[in-house]
Amino acid sequence: MKRSRTDLETTSNRNEVDAFLAHVAAVPKRAPSGSRGRLIFSMDATASREPSWDQAASLQAAMFQETNDLGGLDVQLVHYRGFQELHASPWCSRADQLLPRMTSVRCAAGITQIGRVLDHAIAETERKRVNALVFVGDCVEEPLDSLAGLAGQLGLLGVPAFVFQEGRDPTAERALKEIARLSGGAWCPFDASSPGTLKDLLSAVAVYAAGGRKALADFGRRRGGDVLRLTQQLRGSK
Template sequence: MSREPTSTPSQTSVRDSGAATPAPSTSAEIAAFVAKARAMAPNAAGARGRLVFALDATMSRQPTWDMACALQADMFREAEAIGSLDIRLVYYRGFNECRASNWISSSAELARLMGKIDCRGGHTQIGRVLADARKEAIAAGVRAIVFVGDAMEEQADELCAKAGELGMLKVPVFVFQEGVDPVAEQTFREIARLSGGAWCRFDPGAAAQLRELLRAAAAYAAGGREALQRLAASGGGAALLLGQMR
């Protein structure tokens, strides 16, 4: 990765309102989401799964970013065995920079986009990631969120409130934590629990561990709980996720 991506139609900034607390979901928004979810059931013929793939791109994350670039095609391959998958890449880095791509339907395009991004120092912006995912869940029928990170530098209660809203919308957050940070782990576990998702740790540089977790999340996004259950029969990451999901 040699340079920051230039502004293109496939990439937009994730803007934050600056409010101290997240705006609650309105009954109209939730009703609209439920109606859309019913119209595109996870296993319906021709339905496309939608997964938000969120990554911490602060300076310490460069090795994991490179690893995620190499592994992202596995998510598409896993989904193809079940149905199909669209992915929205969201990342934060630097000073107040949080960006999101349009929906991507090919691993080649996602790899091209990720290859243009380099990691930069800065604080975590997990709240903005969750807020963007909530917006997309209502507008586009997101089925799952994957977040890969190693730190949390925000107000835990505010993140948990956003995670709870995603739980109301039936959009689980799969939090994959690299390394050992007890403070981050406590909040990451709560985000997963409140959203109906799962938390898992992987060792720094452990590509095989991360690959299994990403494949499991893709299976869920493409085919729902039944697809995850089938994959879990062989153990590994899918079994870890399924064991935590409510």
Template sequence: MPEKGRVSGDIAAFVKKVGALARPNAAQDGRLLFALDATMSRQPTWDLACSLQAEMFRAIPKQSALQVQLLYFRGFGECRASRWVIDGDALARLMGGIDCRGGNTQISKVFSHARAEHTKQRINAVIYVGDAMEENVDLLSEQAGQLGLLGLPIFVFQEGRDAAVEAAFRGFAKLSKGAYARFDASAPQELAALLKAVAVYASGGRKMLKLQDSNQAKTLLAQLPP
């Protein structure tokens, strides 16, 4: 029971942090980098993310647009980014062709790619979903801080309860001026709520979230500061 309460508290704190962030430039499409650990341990969560990713697009009002790029790492040094897409079907096709493979984490490549893409054209938010961290935490923290200085927040979602991973992930989120939340893969609505919250932020911030008419969006909005 205490663990369940902790998860709920993390999600509530995450949603509150999203509402407090500065609104991105609404004059152009929101851009969201969706990065996932695709090493072997992640297959169940990869399948879950595949089933939920369309929720990000459905959460966006029709008068707005969201561009999403998929980034994943797996195997021996493999780290790939997709083209930018603007609909859930296209992202689903991209994700559906990828299987998880054994290997170590490559979070540094995720942060480096995010910075490179952001310097070409503004990215409003980075989502990172993972359960492990096998790299130099100090170097990753420096990279996360650099993204924060560039105005690119990282929203880190952790599966599992590894305390060392949690400390690192919380640090990356804080340094980038983003947010952290843990989720339980057996409760998919938690991850769905988090993905939708960041998608709405990336496309227009708290004001955009107010435009949502779904019960879930209203529940999220009720947790945000006025």
């Protein structure tokens, strides 16, 4: 029987989520430092992302909630918009510190500044260890060679970039996949109409940043569904 386009798209999305989770599971376990995990949560705040910005703001609370029992997580919000505007918040240890900063942002037309985000992440981890970078965006308007060089530096520093692409722009997809690969992270597309999946994936990355792969496996067993597939990739890991 011929499969419908919807069925094919669902299967494709399912495979991509599975592949993303497998990559998260395969990231080397961070060295224990006795301190809280540190994660940079970076987002494109140009005009095209305005419809989904508020949704992303509501999802970020889950990152803190899932890491409370692991010693907690410090998150820094980084976003760009308009003409050469790049903003980085102080490091926040609670959702109620980060949420007002996110909800006060107004998206503005401009070109992407992903290179500056990567450069910022490099500078931050050279000051104090950053366990992971999350990037959420839908477009890439910068030369791939320069982005690849910066992503490679992150990889050498042990800072994986977990990249969530809204929509399926092919130029952006090629570049964002390369950033994830060279940094040792993972790429995954998401649909703004399915916020539950993005919430679980963001939470999985946060749990990894706060507690490493063992914590991620425990999280998968508790949550089930998409994230449970991580445990299949973690067998034999310590």
